[in-house]
Amino acid sequence: xxxxxxxxxxxxxxxxxxxxxxxxxxxxxxxxxxxxxxxxxxxxxxxxxxxxxxxxxxxxxxxxxxxxxxxxxxxxxxxxxxxxxxxxxxxxxxxxxxxxxxxxxxxxxxxxxxxxxxxxxxxxxxxxxxxxxxxxxxxxxxxxxxxxxxxxxxxxxxxxxxxxxxxxxxxxxxxxxxxxxxxxxxxxxxxxxxxxxxxxxxxxxxxxxxxxxxxxxxxxxxxxxxxxxxxxxxxxxxxxxxx
Amino acid sequence: xxxxxxxxxxxxxxxxxxxxxxxxxxxxxxxxxxxxxxxxxxxxxxxxxxxxxxxxxxxxxxxxxxxxxxxxxxxxxxxxxxxxxxxxxxxxxxxxxxxxxxxxxxxxxxxx
Numbered sequence: 001x002x003x004x005x006x007x008x009x010x011x012x013x014x015x016x017x018x019x020x021x022x023x024x025x026x027x028x029x030x031x032x033x034x035x036x037x038x039x040x041x042x043x044x045x046x047x048x049x050x051x052x053x054x055x056x057x058x059x060x061x062x063x064x065x066x067x068x069x070x071x072x073x074x075x076x077x078x079x080x081x082x083x084x085x086x087x088x089x090x091x092x093x094x095x096x097x098x099x100x101x102x103x104x105x106x107x108x109x110x111x112x113x114x115x116x117x118x119x120x121x122x123x124x125x126x127x128x129x130x131x132x133x134x135x136x137x138x139x140x141x142x143x144x145x146x147x148x149x150x151x152x153x154x155x156x157x158x159x160x161x162x163x164x165x166x167x168x169x170x171x172x173x174x175x176x177x178x179x180x181x182x183x184x185x186x187x188x189x190x191x192x193x194x195x196x197x198x199x200x201x202x203x204x205x206x207x208x209x210x211x212x213x214x215x216x217x218x219x220x221x222x223x224x225x226x227x228x229x230x231x232x233x234x235x236x237x238x239x240x241x242x243x
Numbered sequence: 244x245x246x247x248x249x250x251x252x253x254x255x256x257x258x259x260x261x262x263x264x265x266x267x268x269x270x271x272x273x274x275x276x277x278x279x280x281x282x283x284x285x286x287x288x289x290x291x292x293x294x295x296x297x298x299x300x301x302x303x304x305x306x307x308x309x310x311x312x313x314x315x316x317x318x319x320x321x322x323x324x325x326x327x328x329x330x331x332x333x334x335x336x337x338x339x340x341x342x343x344x345x346x347x348x349x350x351x352x353x354x355x
Contacts, residue, residue, distance in 0.1 A: 030314060031315075032288070034316070035290075038268075038313075039269065062289060063288075066289075067286075071292045077299060
């Protein structure tokens, strides 16, 4: 076994226990690799052959399960932050789309009953979009920025908040789509086709993003997989890219 | 020295290692060993996650660079990190004086 194989095998055991997507996971693994190579160089400089030097470096690094457990909070926090950023980035454009769609649609004659007033296209669509924007702002405030600093030792809490917020946002998006369906049945001629279709597609896309993000956050906060369930040939950690 | 004993003070020691200037992870590990005359020998794998935690708390800032043909993440203290280090020093001195007062052999007999 070569020196690189010893280090790759060790990093694979850590990688298999880590959640996360995007840049943070390979970024952390790259930093660990760099540290292991530095330690291996030191041992080689002290006279050990390459493979023995890598084994000594790995032994000093500690139990891979413990290292993965120490790294997990960073990845869980990143998941929460990424989801909150995505939700907040889509909030204003989506609200603007729905408000425009509502304004472009025909409100019809004034309604006598409360339900008749609420069911007129402009009011519920604009109200729901404003609600989504407000909710997203709350999610973002909880899961990123000042609170992630305040709860920097409690990333699972941020992940829970982000997942709950995303689920609520997805539920509201679904509510808008259902409401739109009812309005299509009740009076399709009152809806302005192009802006309403564009807003509906955007809401569906956002619903998918929120649902997937919530699932990833909940999976990340749930904890590492049972080592017995890890595949024998654990995936190789990504090689570090050049700066 | 036991790793569990050190862990409670790891953050302060890592911040202290960066006081003189930016360092990458392995250089910080070497500074911990050298600064403690080899007494502090943590599992090195605990240092990297701790640095990320300090970064998330805004106490250090990490940036990627290249030296010796290898990519390395270099950490530097932030202004908040310097303030945290000062606070850590203050509380350690108070703790150290109190513990020394109790553990050091007394020069006079106890009164009854």
